[in-house]
Amino acid sequence: MIAVDVMGGDRAPHVVLEGGLAAARKSVPVAFYGPGTMIERWLDAKDPVWRKYAIVVIDAPDAIDMAAEPVSAVRKKTNSSLVRAVASVSAGKSAAVVSAGNSGALMAAAALFIGKQEGIERPAIAGFLPSSQGKVLVLDLGANTDCRPHHLQQFAHMGAHYVTQVTKNTRPRVGVLSNGHEPGKGNVIVKEAHQLLQKDTLNFIGNVEPYDIFAGRVDVVVCDGFVGNVLLKTMESVAEQVHTHATARGEMFPVRGGALLLGVKGVVLVCHGNADAWAIEQALVQAWDMTHRNNYK
């Protein structure tokens, strides 16, 4: 099953239920975590024969607010849709979890219940951004607003490892996002991360600028979650301004389905807070594909 956090996101629960139902109709086994009676009533009204799909409903009556302080919310709301959905992965009941909820809480719950990978201090949100040469993995897209240089180094390892797993590329080019190509460019954290990565075993190509991402001159780009979030949201905003229709349903930006939380020992997909039903559906399909193909465990 793929667990979905029904109460997560600005437009929950309806768009999450819609997206989940759409994925179930495409043969993705979906476990809805949220207020059980509400979910069953919604499904009954929407599709009287929903029980013929691989859908299960698990009652988790609480919800974590989008603005809640992540760690305390996860500790207190043990019966929330977010915590129960994440915990189902660690319990082996679900292969993956999809949530458009409070991303800090999702990360905290994943670290607490699923556990961090060996040597990783901070999980990071990774997403493939489009380039003229294919796709470029960028992380962190928003999980860690303040990073130390060695966190960026860890992100580089997490990202390179993931790209190697999902593509044929065994030696991905790794860059650190900066305001110029010269090694001396960047803020204090970026300059130190550059030094660390130069001594590392990765295929480090140095500083990269936003243009290098879209031109496909790099495979993995690391940055702190504040900068990554500005990058992602600027990209989306401009594309929407320039070309509304192409992007409205995410055709241009595949990250809109779900971004992956890297660094935890399980598959956690993070959707936008304002994800629509289509984005939730895509994330569920993506989670199912990832957990049932051999190239990702």
Place this chain on the structure above:
Amino acid sequence: MIAVDVMGGDRAPHVVLEGGLAAARKSVPVAFYGPGTMIERWLDAKDPVWRKYAIVVIDAPDAIDMAAEPVSAVRKKTNSSLVRAVASVSAGKSAAVVSAGNSGALMAAAALFIGKQEGIERPAIAGFLPSSQGKVLVLDLGANTDCRPHHLQQFAHMGAHYVTQVTKNTRPRVGVLSNGHEPGKGNVIVKEAHQLLQKDTLNFIGNVEPYDIFAGRVDVVVCDGFVGNVLLKTMESVAEQVHTHATARGEMFPVRGGALLLGVKGVVLVCHGNADAWAIEQALVQAWDMTHRNNYK
């Protein structure tokens, strides 16, 4: 006169000379600072009657490298095109200076020769970004990669003051760029800047996201120069990818002419390192308009 740094920029001196000549043909008085003989030869070859325009050539044989360490370059290369062009403003010979050169060196030279405004610790590069409702002033776009919270507060004052000068808006809405609207969102610097701005006299509307800029929900946006540079370059890259022709000559992004260095007691326009002749021309026309209208001194 408007002073132009002939040796500044990735494509100097030719595109700078071309842009300067084009501006002179539009009645902008242009002072070319750079290697005198080379400049005069170029002008003779390009337009034998160039002496009929308001063009002067001032011999400044040295050049500051794009990658040079700013402060020491400015101190050592006193006879460089950049330093001489900036110094001409403080000497009262030029009304403004335009440069596509090393932006750190330009800032250092401006602070050293023209002087910082009262109460401003760090000048910042400001540019108007396009929105569906007009234009939004964003600063810093790249002068200061590492900022303290009170620097962002000073940027807010500089930006609000400038917007009030050049538009009819006497109470511009000021926002701080963040990864979410809630006051608790942001990195450490942004959160503290938010607190400072809340107690300030400005019309502070709180945290804004990239989408708010393009939707015109704010008039002045402050961020550190690292984040601002990523924002600007992402915007330009995506727009170019999506809609190459509309942006090729800057129609979409007026910032491409020249961004303004705010916080110094004179008019300093910063062009992109890879500015083309059209961008240089626009910056010169812009500088001339600014210094010969009453709304900016």
